[in-house]
């Protein structure tokens with residue numbers, strides 16, 4: 001079994017999100033990404049290789065567990081926005097689960113509710129200038145689906 005990148009990390013209790021999800025989260029996500037995640041056996045391989053796992057509030061394997069358990073608080077996680085869509089987890093998953101597509105589906109569920117957590121126009125000019133260009137490109141790509 002692959003060790004978790006930060007086994008000592010405290011489990012985060014995420015607040016219930018303000019988003020409305022009709023029915024079970026697993027069905028909503030599957031409808032958007034056509035991925036089957038029931039086969040996940042929580043080996044942690046996806047999280048072990050993720051380049052951003054240290055910054056995430058829940059790890060990629062936890063994201064899958066949250067979906068299976070219908071814990072909609074996964075939609076409030078920082079993790080789904082920190083995911084850079086690098087496909088490393090998808091490449092390494094022994095069950096051939098494409099977590100990158102699942103992360104994108106979760107973002108879509110949030111974006112469809114048109115809730116802005118942060119408007120770049122609210123940031124001071126000095127901070128806006130420090131945002132890397134790739135962040136704007138990524139935001140643009142996420143916003144247009």
Ligand code: SF4
Nearest residue numbers: 040042043044046093
């Ligand atoms: S999604 Fe794949 S790599 Fe990640 S925990 Fe599940 S089976 Fe393991």
Ligand code: SF4
Nearest residue numbers: 050083084086087089
């Ligand atoms: S696609 Fe996202 S979750 Fe998967 S390894 Fe890359 S950053 Fe991590």
